[in-house]
Amino acid sequence: MSTVTKVQKPTITPKKKKGFFQSLGKQWQLMIMSVPMLLYVLLFNYGPLWGWLTAFQDYQPKKGLAGSAWVGLDNFRFLFGREDFRLAIRNTLAMSVINLVLGTVSAVLLAVLLNEVRNRTFKRTVQTVTYLPHFLSMVIVVSMAQNIFASNGPINQMLLSLGLVKDPVFFLGKGEYFWWLVGVINVWKEVGWNTIIYIAAMTSIDPCLYEAASIDGAGRFQRILHVTLPGIKSTFMVLLIMNIGHLMEAGFEIQYLLRSGLTMKYSDTIDVFALIYSFGSSKPHYSYGTAAGMFKSIVGIILLFGANKIAQALDEDTLI
Numbered sequence: 001m002s003t004v005t006k007v008q009k010p011t012i013t014p015k016k017k018k019g020f021f022q023s024l025g026k027q028w029q030l031m032i033m034s035v036p037m038l039l040y041v042l043l044f045n046y047g048p049l050w051g052w053l054t055a056f057q058d059y060q061p062k063k064g065l066a067g068s069a070w071v072g073l074d075n076f077r078f079l080f081g082r083e084d085f086r087l088a089i090r091n092t093l094a095m096s097v098i099n100l101v102l103g104t105v106s107a108v109l110l111a112v113l114l115n116e117v118r119n120r121t122f123k124r125t126v127q128t129v130t131y132l133p134h135f136l137s138m139v140i141v142v143s144m145a146q147n148i149f150a151s152n153g154p155i156n157q158m159l160l161s162l163g164l165v166k167d168p169v170f171f172l173g174k175g176e177y178f179w180w181l182v183g184v185i186n187v188w189k190e191v192g193w194n195t196i197i198y199i200a201a202m203t204s205i206d207p208c209l210y211e212a213a214s215i216d217g218a219g220r221f222q223r224i225l226h227v228t229l230p231g232i233k234s235t236f237m238v239l240l241i242m243n244i245g246h247l248m249e250a251g252f253e254i255q256y257l258l259r260s261g262l263t264m265k266y267s268d269t270i271d272v273f274a275l276i277y278s279f280g281s282s283k284p285h286y287s288y289g290t291a292a293g294m295f296k297s298i299v300g301i302i303l304l305f306g307a308n309k310i311a312q313a314l315d316e317d318t319l320i
Helices: 020-026 028-056 074-080 083-116 120-135 138-148 154-161 175-203 207-215 220-231 233-245 253-258 270-279 286-313
Strands: none
Touching: 020 028, 028 074, 028 286, 074 083, 074 286, 083 120, 083 175, 083 220, 083 233, 083 270, 083 286, 120 175, 138 175, 138 253, 175 220, 175 233, 175 253, 207 220, 220 233, 233 286, 253 270, 270 286
């Protein structure tokens, strides 16, 4: 009888994970380089959080934080008891969602179209033209929008000449149009800038995937659908999570500059509300403005972690 000799498998000893301080010691140059940015964040982002104490006080500038009376949650009860603050929350969320949907769809679409362009001169020209509005002041942008969407502006003139309307549309005076007007202006101003990130993600896609798809008979649209879009999926998810965390940041400048007495119920966001109650009256109420800003920040943090958790549960790329 032949005996079968057992071959012992070699034992593989797992490498010990490097400790935190060991990794820190090997990367001390990078750590030193990050110190200025860390100090900047601590000073300008976390240092002002002491001001949140005023949300729980009847803050008086002459008395300061130490001398102002403590009122607990009375400021928050006052805010949620007011209809204009509830309208500000509605307007903030509505404009944020519109900006998120229109901004994301337009940026991805423009990036895909530019990625398919083979003429480099035309591609660079379009990129330059589309991202230059990002550097314009919002005051200039709003002034242009007021002229374009005026009753005798080019938009109304075009609608009248095409016979789509009989009378000029009062875009700037009807609250029903305000949210969409803000969304269109934001898309025009930021679409080129937002496209840069997606174009950079598309350049990292392996060209062999496009060649393999072409060999399999995939047309241009199919290559976009099965190669380009999956290739930027991780970038899209990370940006989407970040944008969801900023849903309470609908903006301030464009709403404040474009608002009027006719559109106040649709134009005032939480930031505008905080400004008006903090500085816009003969007797400023700093505590109300701080409470409104604190509420906005806390909701933003909850949305950020919630979106990240949902993406993690769906096995998608996450931010944290």
